[in-house]
Amino acid sequence: MKLPVRDMPVPGESFPGYLLRLAHFNGRFRSGEILKLAGLRDNHSNRQPSLKGLEAVCEKLAPLLLVSKEQLAAHFTEQLSEPWLYDEKRVIRDIQLRQPRVCPECFSESDEPIFKQDWQLLPVTHCSKHNAPLVERCPGCQKPLEWHYSIFEGCKHCGLEWSQLHPRMNQGLPQWQLAYISNLKSPECMKVFLRELATNIVRTARPNDVIHEDISRFPESCRDLQSLISDAFDCGPGDKEYGPKGFVSPRRLKHSDTINYHCGYKEIARVLNIPEGEVAYLASKGLVNIIHETPVLKDTLFDIRSSHQLLENIPKAECPPEGYVNFTPSSTLLDRYATSYGRVLASALDSSVTVYRSCDDLSMVFIEEESLNRTLRTELMKISGGSVTDMEARKILAISRKEMAIMIMNRQILRCSHSIHDLTGDSILEHFKL
Numbered sequence: 001m002k003l004p005v006r007d008m009p010v011p012g013e014s015f016p017g018y019l020l021r022l023a024h025f026n027g028r029f030r031s032g033e034i035l036k037l038a039g040l041r042d043n044h045s046n047r048q049p050s051l052k053g054l055e056a057v058c059e060k061l062a063p064l065l066l067v068s069k070e071q072l073a074a075h076f077t078e079q080l081s082e083p084w085l086y087d088e089k090r091v092i093r094d095i096q097l098r099q100p101r102v103c104p105e106c107f108s109e110s111d112e113p114i115f116k117q118d119w120q121l122l123p124v125t126h127c128s129k130h131n132a133p134l135v136e137r138c139p140g141c142q143k144p145l146e147w148h149y150s151i152f153e154g155c156k157h158c159g160l161e162w163s164q165l166h167p168r169m170n171q172g173l174p175q176w177q178l179a180y181i182s183n184l185k186s187p188e189c190m191k192v193f194l195r196e197l198a199t200n201i202v203r204t205a206r207p208n209d210v211i212h213e214d215i216s217r218f219p220e221s222c223r224d225l226q227s228l229i230s231d232a233f234d235c236g237p238g239d240k241e242y243g244p245k246g247f248v249s250p251r252r253l254k255h256s257d258t259i260n261y262h263c264g265y266k267e268i269a270r271v272l273n274i275p276e277g278e279v280a281y282l283a284s285k286g287l288v289n290i291i292h293e294t295p296v297l298k299d300t301l302f303d304i305r306s307s308h309q310l311l312e313n314i315p316k317a318e319c320p321p322e323g324y325v326n327f328t329p330s331s332t333l334l335d336r337y338a339t340s341y342g343r344v345l346a347s348a349l350d351s352s353v354t355v356y357r358s359c360d361d362l363s364m365v366f367i368e369e370e371s372l373n374r375t376l377r378t379e380l381m382k383i384s385g386g387s388v389t390d391m392e393a394r395k396i397l398a399i400s401r402k403e404m405a406i407m408i409m410n411r412q413i414l415r416c417s418h419s420i421h422d423l424t425g426d427s428i429l430e431h432f433k434l
Helices: 015-025 031-037 051-065 069-077 104-109 175-182 187-205 225-235 256-261 265-272 276-284 304-313 341-349 369-383 390-397 401-409 425-430
Strands: 092-094 215-217 290-292 301-303 324-327 365-368 387-389 419-424
Touching: 015 031, 031 051, 051 069, 092 187, 175 187, 175 225, 187 225, 265 276, 265 301, 265 304, 276 341, 301 304, 324 341, 324 369, 341 365, 341 369, 365 369, 369 425, 387 390, 387 425, 390 401, 390 419, 390 425, 419 425
Parallel strands: 092 215
Antiparallel strands: 290 301, 324 365, 387 419
16 A cells, blocks of 8 residues: 555654654644555654654654655654663653644745754754744644644634734843754753753642652643743743653652652651661551552662651650650661661661650660660560571670581581571570670
8 A cells, every 4th residue: 555645754753743643744734644555553643752662653654755764764863862861760760752843934935844853852842943932822722732634724612723823023042942953062061951851840740749660651631841941941940830741750649739748768767867778667556658569679769858847746856855765777786776867767766765856857765775675675575586697696795707617517607508608596595785
């Protein structure tokens, strides 16, 4: 099968724009119809493919145009080869947009208008020829533009034609687009620029969120890109908060009523000023609230308000009350009793004995000495029936490597039957001295 009209891509034309133009010339409404004729799914019609994806699409599409796949792919290979288009380390990994944007002046002046490739890029918000903002919504009805053949003439919804609009005043290119242009010659500088811009865009879009997640691409539903980039590049976060869809993960959308308070374990640890790994023990006692629990701590969602509430619930004292001792994450007792700061702190806070904090966080607390010793002994007894490493054993018994080797040789301390590198917890407890 071949298409009646087999126009080839124009230099600088975007791939989705070319597909739509090809569909228009062949009496089709949407570019997905052309893809279906080629035996492809309609998932390439509104986006730039990767180089690998381009080869697969061109292999199917080229026979309809009576050209080789290499001839067709060659028109797009250069524009898709830029190393900064996709960056795993960037907050917005793919800077190629899926929503259509047009320059009314360009479309009005040309008999055969095209979608330019740079119109699909995140930092490009203005037409470089007319120095005027690209249009994402119909100026008449304000509805978002769609990938529909009518877009070459005007708005699908209200019938407004681009030729009916008055020419806009030359506004000059904005600073962010000038910065983008100046970095084109240096891929490394471009990567740095785009990483910073992407981070600022996401933070500006969601100014009230505690955490900002990496996203695969800019949300297709967001049609206020120029305003958002302006705030992100020039003024910082404004009063407007953009909808969460596309900016936050689906798991967070399920808890939209608390979305501004979602945080990870690192944020909880930062507020409390405790080692990050200790947050899990506080959560296990319900001392900090979990919004979405997973087997992996780094994927668990917490409520940041619960960390502030925890601090409010703990009274503050400038010095230890009588019968109390200070306790910190660096206490040598932790290694001696085979435990951690979070475990001890969680147990102490979960008991009926009052715990005090010495400052605005939990980097140092005052715990009743008798209660602390009781908790430490309980923690140490957990190694009974289990095993410990050589290093853990030396710390518990407060002995040197040589002393431990002698105890093992004399069978005072026993190796585990299942591992020659571990020691039995019970044999360690027999020799533990308070």
